[in-house]
Amino acid sequence: MxxxxxxxxxxxxxxxxxxxxxxxxxxxxxxxxxxxxxxxxHSVIDTTNGLLLLLGIKxxxxxxxxxxxxxQGKEIYFWSxxxxxxxxxxxxxxxxxxxxKHLTHPPTEINHSNIIxxxxxxxxxxxxxxxxxxxAMKQFRKKYPTGFTSALEESKDAASMAIIIxxxxxxxxxxxxxxxxTLTFFTNNPIYDAISSIAIGILLxxxxxxxxxxxxxxxxGESISNKDLKxxxxxxxxxxxxxxxxxxxxMHLGPDEVLxxxxxxxxxxxxxxxxxGIIAKIKEQIRKVDxxxxxxxxxxxxxxxxxF
Numbered sequence: 001m002x003x004x005x006x007x008x009x010x011x012x013x014x015x016x017x018x019x020x021x022x023x024x025x026x027x028x029x030x031x032x033x034x035x036x037x038x039x040x041x042h043s044v045i046d047t048t049n050g051l052l053l054l055l056g057i058k059x060x061x062x063x064x065x066x067x068x069x070x071x072q073g074k075e076i077y078f079w080s081x082x083x084x085x086x087x088x089x090x091x092x093x094x095x096x097x098x099x100x101k102h103l104t105h106p107p108t109e110i111n112h113s114n115i116i117x118x119x120x121x122x123x124x125x126x127x128x129x130x131x132x133x134x135x136a137m138k139q140f141r142k143k144y145p146t147g148f149t150s151a152l153e154e155s156k157d158a159a160s161m162a163i164i165i166x167x168x169x170x171x172x173x174x175x176x177x178x179x180x181x182t183l184t185f186f187t188n189n190p191i192y193d194a195i196s197s198i199a200i201g202i203l204l205x206x207x208x209x210x211x212x213x214x215x216x217x218x219x220x221g222e223s224i225s226n227k228d229l230k231x232x233x234x235x236x237x238x239x240x241x242x243x244x245x246x247x248x249x250x251m252h253l254g255p256d257e258v259l260x261x262x263x264x265x266x267x268x269x270x271x272x273x274x275x276x277g278i279i280a281k282i283k284e285q286i287r288k289v290d291x292x293x294x295x296x297x298x299x300x301x302x303x304x305x306x307x308f
Contacts, residue, residue: 006159006255007057009136013163014050016132017043017170020125027121033184034102034197035177036118038095039125042173042200045091046166049083053159056080060254070295073254074219080158081215087166088208095201102194118181126174133167140164156222157255158215169207173200221251224258228290232260235285241270241278253294260286261297275300 024040027033056079062072140160155161180196183189229248236245247263266275283296 006139006157006163007054009139009160009163010050010053010057012135013132013167014047014054016128017046017050020121020128021047023121023124027117030117031115031181033118033177033181033193034098034190035180035193035200036121038098038197038200039173039177041094041098042091042170042204043125045086046170049086049162049166052079052083052086053162057159070253070259071257073257076158076254077215077218080162081212081219083162084208084211084215087204087211092201092204092208095204096198097201099194099197099199099201102190102197106190106194115181115185118177122174122178122181126171129167129170129174133164133171136160136163136167155255156218156252158218159255161214162211165207165211169203173203176200176203218252224250224252224260228258231289232262232286235282235289236262236264239278239282241266241274243267256292257294258292259295259297260293261299263299263301265301 021040021043024036024043028037028040053076056076059075059079060073062068062075064071140155140157143157143160144155176196176199180193180199183192228250232248236242243265245262245264247261249261251259253259264279266278270278279298279300282298286293286296
């Protein structure tokens with residue numbers, strides 16, 4: 001299930017995006033900027049996405065039941081996938097549509113007197129988005145203190161990952177909008193504003209594709225990392241009572257929940273009582289290293305494949 005830090009990051013992003021959306025739409029209404037309108041739509045979608053992620057976090061915390069014996073941690077992955085679709089279909093699609101519309105039907109005149117609205121909103125949005133991104137990064141690094149790139153690969157917290165990527169994309173989108181607005185102002189040519197809107201749409205397509213791929217793997221059933229696999233092998237290698245072990249299978253059930261199954265074969269001189277104690281100790285050691293291994297199933301081929 002998603003952690004409290006994920007929830008705080010999502011709430012912070014929702015508040016920031018809602019305020020920014022209002023400012024962007026006000027600026028777009030005064031200036032007629034396609035890029036600013038696209039950015040306003042982008043912020044509305046980000047706000048909606050945040051609400052969906054909150055829903056996913058809440059539902060993922062529901063415990064196991066008859067229908068979901070391993071809990072409902074994957075809810076957050078489902079809603080993160082929905083978020084990716086919304087970014088692609090609404091965010092990217094609308095931004096490109098607005099850009100093409102302004103390319104084919106450019107405004108007859110540019111209202112230079114209201115350009116200050118665009119600059120004020122863009123720089124104000126950068127402050128809000130930047131603050132939200134820094135806070136989300138801070139919460140993320142508390143849980144994953146290693147290098148950011150490796151931490152992003154290691155993390156299965158789809159909510160935190162979605163917020164960080166969305167806020168990063170928002171900052172890039174604002175820079176694109178700033179360039180488009182500035183070029184339009186100094187050249188008196190609206191084509192730059194339209195092109196920047198299309199560029200924002202392409203950026204959102206790329207973000208949506210990345211998020212969709214990451215959450216798709218987790219929804220299908222992504223296994224543990226090579227680092228975790230090495231840890232398990234190192235623990236099992238400590239036991240001289242094992243003849244061999246293998247067929248290690250795993251699946252992420254949520255950001256902090258993993259299902260682990262493996263097969264072991266004990267030497268002939270190991271008694272049933274010793275066997276049970278060793279299996280319990282192996283489980284305890286694995287969970288001591290990493291608590292995310294919620295469900296561990298060890299099958300012994302030594303005694304007619306009885307499971308423990």
